[in-house]
Amino acid sequence: FRVDLIFYDRFWPLFPQAYEAVEPVDLDEFLMSQLRSGDAELMQELGEFPDDDLGVELVERECRTLRPSVPEEGVELDPHVRDCVQSYTQPWLVVSRRTQGYGWIAYSERTEAIRLLQRQTFESDEKSPSLAELCDDTARTTLTSSDFNLRALQPDRRVENLLRFSSPEELDRFNLEARSSNRYGELFGLYPPTDEEDAVAIRPIPDCPKEHFGQRILVRCQAIKFDIEIEPLFATMALYDLKEKKKISENFHFDINTDQMKGFLRAHTPHTDASTLARSAIFSISYPSPDIYLVIKIEKVLQQGEIGDCAEPYMVLKESDAAKNREKLEKLKNQAEGFCQRLGRYRMPFAFATVNIMSAINSTLERDTSDTDSINGKGTMEKKGLPRRNSDRFSMMEDNYILSGFKPLTVYCVCRQEGERLSDEDLFKFLADIKRSSGQRRVKIIPGYLKLEVSPVPETVPGCLSPELIPVKPVSEKNPRPVKEVLEFPSSEVYVPHNIYRNLLYVYPLRLNLTNRLTSARNITVKIQFMSGEDPSCAMPVIFGKSSGPEFLREVYTPVTYHNRSPDFYDEIKIRLPARLTEKHHLLLTFYHISCQQKQNQTGSVESLIGYSWLPMLNNDRLQTGQQCLPIILDKLPVNYSLHSPEKLPAQVPPAKWMENHKGLFNLELQAVSSVQTQDSHLERFFTLCHALEGKTMFPIRVGDEKISENMFEHELKLSIISLSSSGLEPLVLFLHQVLDKLFRLIMQPMVIAGQTANLAQIAFESVVSVVNSLHNSQELAKDHQGRNCLLATYLYFVFRLPDTQHEMHTTGGLMAHPESRYSTLTRATATTVGFMLLQSRIRSSSNPDIPAPQSPDDTEVTNILGKVHTHKCNVILRMHEIALDLPFNKQIHLSLYTGVCREYVYKYAWFFFELLVKSMSQHVSQLDKKAVPRRNRFSDRFKDDITTIVNVVTAEIGNILVKQQKELEQAEKVNISLAFFLYDLMSLMDRGFVFQLVKNYCNQMAAKSVNISTLISMRLEFLRVLCSHEHYLNLSLFFSSPASAPASPSLSTSSQNSSSCSFQDNKIAAMFDLSQDFKQRHYLTGLLLTELSTALDMESEGGRVQQKAISATYSLLCAHDLDQRCSRPEVKAKIAALYLPLVGIIIDSINYLDFTVSDSRGSKGKSGGPEEDPDSITPINQSVAMAIAGNPFNTLAGKTTNMLTAETSRNLLMCFLWIIKNADQNLVQRWTVDMPSSQLNRLLELLTICISCFEYRGKQSSDKVSTQALQKSQQAKARLEEALLGGIGARGQMMKRVGGNDRTLGQRENLRWRKDLTQWRQTNDRQDKSKAELDQEAIISGNLATETNLIVLDLLEMIVQAVPLADCKDNVVGGVLRVLLHSLTCNQSSTFLSHCFSTLRALIVKFGELLFEEEAEQCADLCQKVLHYCSSCVDGNRSQACATLYLIMRYSYSSASNFSRVKMQVTMSLASLVGKSSDIHEEHLRRSFRTILAYAEEDTEMQSTQLPSQVDELLRNLNSILSDTVKMKEFQKDPEMLMDLMYRIAKGYQTSPDLRLTWLQNMAEKHSSRKCFTESAMCLVHAAALVAEYLSMLEDHKYLPVGSVTFQNISPNVLEESAVSDDILSPDEDGVCSGRYFTENGLVGLLEQAAELFSNGGLYEAVNEVYKVIVPILEAHRDFRKLTSTHDKLQRAFENIIQKGHKRMFGTYFRVGFYGSKFGDLDEQEFIYKEPGITHLPEISHRLENFYSQCFGDEVLEMIKDSTPVDRKKLNPNKVLLINMTCITFVEPFFDDYEMKDRLTNFEKNFNLRRFMYTTPFTKSGRPRGELNEQYKRKTILTTMHAFPYIKTRINVIQKEEFDLTPIEVAIEDMQKKTRELAEATHREKPDAVMLQMVLQGSVTATVNQGPLEVAQVFLNEIPADPKLFRHHNKLRLCFKEFILRCGEAVEKNKQLITPDQKEYQQEMKKNYNKLRENLRPMLERKIPELYKPIIKPRIENRDSFKRHSLRRTQDENS
Secondary structure, rough: OOOOOOOOOOOOOOOOHHHHHOOOOOHHHHHHHHOOOOOOHHHHOOOOOOOOOOEEEEEEEHHHHOOOOOOOOOOOOHHHHHHHHHHOOOEEEEEEEEEOOOHHHHHHHHHHHHHHHOOOOOOOOOOOOHHHHHHHHHHEEEEEEHOOOOOOOOOOOOOOOOOOOOOOOHHHHHHHHHHHOOOOOOOHHHHHOHHHHHOOEEEEEOOOOOOOOOOOEEEEEEEEEEEOOOEEEEEEEEEEOOOHHHHOOOEEEEEEOOOOHHHHHHHHOOOOOOOHHHHHEEEEEEOOOOOOOEEEEEEEEEOOHHHHHHHHHHOOOOOHHHOOHHHHHHHHHHHHHHHHHHHHHOOOEEEEEEEEHHHHHHHHHOOOOOOOHHHHHOOOOOOOOOOOOOOOOOOHHHHHHOHHHHHHHHHEOOOOOOOOOOOOOHHHHHHHHHHOOOOOOOOOOOOOEEEEEEEEEEOOOOOEEEOOOEEEEOOOOOOOOOEOOOOOOOOOOOOOOOOOOEEEEEEEEEEEEOOOOOOOOEEEEEEEEEEEEOHHHOOOOOEEOOOOOOOOOOOEEEEOOOOOOOEEOOOOOOOOOOOOOOOOEEEEEEEEEEEOOOOOOOOOOOEEEEEEEEOOEEEEEEOOOEEEEEEEEEEOOOOOOOHHOOOOOOOOOOOOOOOOOOEEEEEEEEEEOOOOOOOOOHHHHHHHHHEEEEEOOOOOOOEOOEEEEEHHHHHHHHHHHHHHHOHHHHHHHHHHHHHHHHHHHHHHEEEEOOOOOOHHHHHHHHHHHHHHHHHOOOOOEEOOOOOOEHHHHHHHHHOOOOOOOOOOOOOOOOOOOOOOOOOOOOOOOOOOOOHHHHHHHHHHHHOOOOEEEOOHHHHHHHHOOOOOOHHHHHHHHHHHHHHHHOOOOOOOOOHOOOOOHHHHHHHHOHHHHHHHHHHHHHHHHHHOOOOOOOOOHHHHHHHHHHHHHHHHHHHHHHHHHHHOOOOHHHHHHHHHHHHHHHHHHHHHHOOHHHHHHHHHHHHHHHHHOOOHHHHHHHHHHHHHHHHOOOOOOHHHHHHHOOOOOOOOOOOOOOOOOOOOOOOOHHHHHHHOOOOOHHHHHHOOOHHHHHHHHHHHHHHHOOHHHHHHHHHHHOOOOHHHHHHHHHHHHHHHHHHHHHHHHHHHHHHHHHHHHHOOOOOOOOOOOOOOOOOOOOOOOOOOOOOHHHHHHHOOOOOOOOOOOOOOOOOOHHHHHHHEEEEEEEOOOOOHHHHHHHHHOHHHHHHHHHHHHHHHHOOOOOOOHHHHOOHHHHHHHHHHHHHHHHHOOOOOOOOHHHHOOOOOOOOOOOOOOOOHHHHHHHHOOOOOOOHHHHOHHHHHHHHHHHHHHEEEEEEHHHHHHHHHHHHHHHOHHHHHHHHHHHHHHHHHHHOOOEHHHHHHHHHHHHHHHHHHHHHHHHHOHHHHHHHHHHHHHOOOOHHHHHHHHHHHHHHHHHHHHOOOOOHHOOOHHHHHHHHHHHHHHOOOOOOOHHHHHHHHHHHHHHOHHOOOOOOHHHHHHHHOOOOOHHHHHHHHHOOOOHHHHHHHHHHHHHHHHHHOOOOHHHHHHHHHHHHHEEEEOOHHHHHHHHHHHHHHHHHHHHHOOOOOOOOOHHHHHHHHHHHHHHHHHOOOOOOOOOOOOOOOOOOOOHHHHHHHHHHHHHHHHHOHHHHHHHHHHHHHHHEEEEEOOOHHHHHHHHHHHHHHHHHHHHOOOOOEEEEEEEOOOOHHHOOOEEEEEEEEEEOHHHHHHHHHHHHHHHHOOOHHHHEOOOOOOOHHHHOOOOOOOEEEEEEOOOEEEOOOOHHHHHHHHOOHHHHEEEEEEEEEEEEOOOOOOOOOOOOEEEEEEEEEEEEOOOOOEEEEEEEEEEEEOOHHHHHHHHHHHHHHHHHHHOOOOOOOOOHHHHHHHHHHHEEEEEOOOHHHHHHHOOOOOOOHHHHHHHHHHHHHHHHHHHHHHHHHHHHHHHHHHHHHHHHHHHHHHHHHHHHHHHHHHHHHOHHHHHOOOOOOOOOOOOHHHHHHHHHHHHHH
């Protein structure tokens, strides 16, 4: 019976046909047929699963203690205790699959292999000489190294056999051998595993059940010391939690008494057991908090007197006065000895001390204890928190602290006990007090101290005893003093199932109240005994002893409070409960008065009896716990008293005498810590009834206080099953294993009650479901990453087993016994089976599957006989599942009982029921395996049908959730994964063909649902991912049947072969790379996975989540194969790679989606090095743009690129590709590339380019960065850790996470994917977290990864090239391959790879030299540049390879292509470009390389007869001189101006070779850009464009082209320099000249566009317009309207910017700098104008220059002068270098004549094209710079520069200097004009600014300061000057003042309009000041000089000096 699925056509069109799951091959059938034929050897190894694959084994549980804790011998236990004990001692039943998780373990084992990796040499990791060393050079030499002699150098080692090979084939073979040696086998071993979030494919093995411990600390008491030592003292310590007001540990008793003191008590200690001598205890704290205190209580032997009196001597007598007090001490000692002998068995309270455990730990951690704090409890709880020790949870302490180094903690605050304050409440009050106030408290301190040592618990503590006093492993041989583990009473619930037998009772006497009784009883003690009967001899030795005495006692006395009738007690009595309690067991309490003082006549007992009380241990069969208040009986105890509680004692004859009328007088509390007493009524009832069902019980049964008769029994049992879910979570968890075991027994086996078969299965199943639900729902309990409750997972893995169903039938009550046998063949128990056999067979043959099997015990019996007992059980469980899931059949079973809720939960927690079923089936299979039943027949068809149904129903449910309840998506995902794991497990148990059918049904059923496609793929992927992680996935995929090598090909040499067979063969190979129907059928799981991947890559998805999932799944799978030891042989790997060939096709098709962000390739000529991926996720740029920039070599990027993959995902996909290429059969791959269409081949080459970029080595400094998520994760983990340690909210949750601990027992294979912290690849972003060693290790791994990936690419390129002669399109192919190789040289490569890469390049040159030099000119230029770059490498190997290659290029270009001139040109340009761009060029290495190339030329015997050696010599000499110039540049790397001067000089030197000049101009532009000098950078490009224009205008005469450099002079007059290139110097068509890509119209436009962009960046928008004026005509001529659009768009933006930013732009600031001193060399006595950024202050530039030059020459020889007075050379110290910064008013200003100002209207015009600058120097005739107004002169200096700013450099020489002086009155005129101008500007602004206006006004009107306007007027205008020469000036000043006062008036009026109401007074004040000023000035302004107003007769020109000077200078200018 199969459920066949119907596909709904209406949903189907959503998916491509290919998406449908195909019919799988019948695996088992196929394997059988393969066995008969074919590849038997491989088949045996990798076809069938190994025989011992499935193991069902009993694993002994690990026992911490020397022997397990078990009840005492010889007692018959009741069934519940017996079951518990069995459950705590029986071995685990574990189902394991031998090879499960094989691939993943490999990760851990890889780490060893990785440690042995060779470090790869990368140039980027080698150190280059530092700049400081270079500066030293400059100090030493004056540079004249340009005439450096090459031949004086020693050449490098030459590459052997460079020219000695007989044929290209031999060369290829030699290269291949070299490449194949020393390769790293497992590619994935070098690549970090993917992120955990994706790895659903692993079910973590649950942690083995263990006893619970919190964080453990070891407390060792070293001393208790008082000033005097007169008597023995006894101590107990325990932990108290102040916040919870709870004692959180049992007491630990110890003492530090000397032997002498112990001797006092010899009479009372019969013997001393070793276990009582402990002084160290291990405490466990589950919930750490800052409020936990360690309380130490000290007692002494009872003596006469109050506590205070007894403590008096301790407080009075000092140790220092020992001599004085000797007699007193002797007396005290004798007294004490007397008391010890009389009253040695009684104790009294004495003192106590407290320590805040947190501050104790912190202070020991910090190694310095502030003692008082730790007592006051003030010690803060820091983030460090409590160190945990258990397992590997936190290794915080072990890492940081050496245990022996713990400093003891000394507690000086020992407080005296108060008789009235002994109870726990008083203690908590005291603790709260000290927490609140750190001051002195109301307690008496006894001088003395305790010395404790608090430390974390080491891994092992020898000689340790458990709380039951059983030795813990390892047992100490020599240590006589044991360490005790102290039992914890956790402050909150602990949810860990019981795991060991523990049965302890703690009795706490609280208080006794005898105040109303008039007796002499005052010193009261209580004797406590645990009795098993009423006879005194029945006292049991089960009370744990205290220190220095017997281990167990029969009786114990409480301490005595002297003269107190209602004493409080604080004692704790610990009792080991008998395993079987009867009603006779009781506590007997005897009350005594103790006579402390011996009366003279009295010799009798010190005890006088007060009375008795008792407490029966059982009440209604339940252990009595909690608080009790007991009455006290006087005289003697009545007979049979123990059968009743004292409150309900029946009337006695004679009547019993009770104290105070039977009133409760004695309070005590009982607390049980037991793993057999449930202490929960629901559980107790359930267990009792279950045992009644199994045992030989007589009815009626008593449960609690009710009796149950036989006919009510079933009803009550059902009720108790239902009410299980009402029990508390903690007890349920504690007894979880027993509860589930019982429920499963009820489900599996029909019970006979009162002769009737009671079917409790259904109700028990519902109860299981409800327990599972409540455990999952609890917030307190941990879940694993798949949402499985950890407790349940542990139960299934270790505990669950099918109950034995071999029953003996007892007709009496029909109850059954419990056999102990395991896995035996089960025998007959009755003979009445024949009828049932018939019945069974009827069911078997029945065609109607709807009749459920009658489940009578006899049916079970029959099944037994048939040997199918386990199948039956599986069937039962299966049936339960079916019922629960509400399947369409089983109609007779009342489905109404199964509420929807139960059904929902079964779906929700399907994982539990699936794993249950699987474990049952495994047990069944392991039975069958012993009988060698074939796989097919393990399970009946009926069973298979049921499985099919279940899978279909669950699948349908997943679909329904997805369709109807979107919000339940997570739920659906969980069920989906549970189902996947179910099928994954079935693969190992059932017929695999059958399971494949289930997979097919699942896939198609899911596809039939109308689910969003990305959700669907996502679901199916998760599902497949789990199946594919099966350890025998390869066998399941029949990988051995894939062809691993190319089909035998018709040999290519025989032309007679007909072409059809050839093409058939080719098709066959091509087909191997396709995902065909046949492939999907045969390799079923692989086919499904690749289908999902290919569908995912083709679909549009938001955020690429689905693609990431699909790739990650594939990636993990290959990773597992690669690291699986079973697959280590190359032929096996080749087979596996063949299985994944279709993936290669998929990846090549998906190239559009790969992420690579373009970054500048190193040293390529302004061209980017193609795809390169940046680890910081830059948003990937549009592909077509990327390709345009990168110069996409293969024009393949068509199609959509919307769903880009992330960088990480792309790397994973590429990793898969590389792995397949590495491991597949090489011959096969080569044949495939030969037949590839060229478009496909181009895509392949592009893919290789991307691979190279993706895996580039990023250097030691930044080994792979990781996504920020990783960082967030680590931060969250950190936060959680801190939270837990602080005992905050997280503590409980944290503990729950630790419920199972993290240590694994059983040597289970740790799933390392989940424990990445153990692997090498713990990647975090907190780089500082990693040790240097880890970073080094990462760098080694990533270096090896880069090398290996590049070598794989190189192998493939070689295959492609070697196949070339067979194909036709060779030129295209060779060019493409060369491009990829060049790209790889651009990246950071290891020496290993470079040596192979250069070998391949040389082979290409040898084979295709002519083709390369002719067709691929541009590529050759790139090749020269890359090779030359490596010639300067500091790694010797790289250099020698590069030299060999460069020589070969020269040789072949000379001999074969005979265009050596071109190569010469390219090499020269490459060098120029190289040294210009990279600052890290090593000229000594380059020179060495030149020498080596020379050596090659000299040693090349074949070429000696030709011109080649001399040509090479000439070329190298030329290169050497270029290099020398560049070296000079290098010295000035830190001095940007000098550097640019040098570059400028070098560029000028290339005036005759335009290509090189262009290169240098571009280098300068790049340098400027990097310094943010955009304007200068733009100017360099404008000059470059002018150069190109000159050249173009020589070649062709087009109207639209610029006429040489003249056209550019609007942009800058400096451009005319470029016109020097004229016809006589250069003929453009000479070979190799001007052949660069820029000497074209497009090149010209490109340069100008770049320049425009830079001008725009620099804010010179007006220049942008000028540049585009040159571009537009060219674009119009080309009809390039698209570009025109963008051009006009840019122009519009430029003009908008001018409008918006017009006045706000900051152009340059200019400074004059002069150099004086011989050390400056060329610069001595030179003056420059420096252009600095917008707002640069004088101190900034002077500081920069001072720093630089003092570094060069030293501070002592450098002097800075920061004013503008002239420098006198004679006065200079000749040794000092002098650098002057000549600036008076901080800087020089652009200077314009008046006529110039007419043209320079805008801000831009005043800052562009500047050649003249001015600065002013104030002086007086007396020599001081400043003086009174009437003596203040001013000198103006005007400087003219050689070129106009902005230029192609930022400093220009000064070529002319003029000066003129102003008289004091002229200075005053200038000042007043300036003031007036400011006023006018402020008043007449478009948008007036009130603040600005008021500032100017105040400076003018209210200026009372010196040299304000009024004072100026009074000095110069007060009287008419005597000298007629000054008349004009006087008059001019007067007119200035007139205008000034006018402007002031306007400004005051304007201000009136602008002010706010609150400024009225201010305005009036201003107006008043203005009027006052006007009045004061009026007389001076109205006085005219009469001579000036006479009629003009003759102008006296000769007297007007200043004007004369002006005009003269102008004429000179014009002439110049």
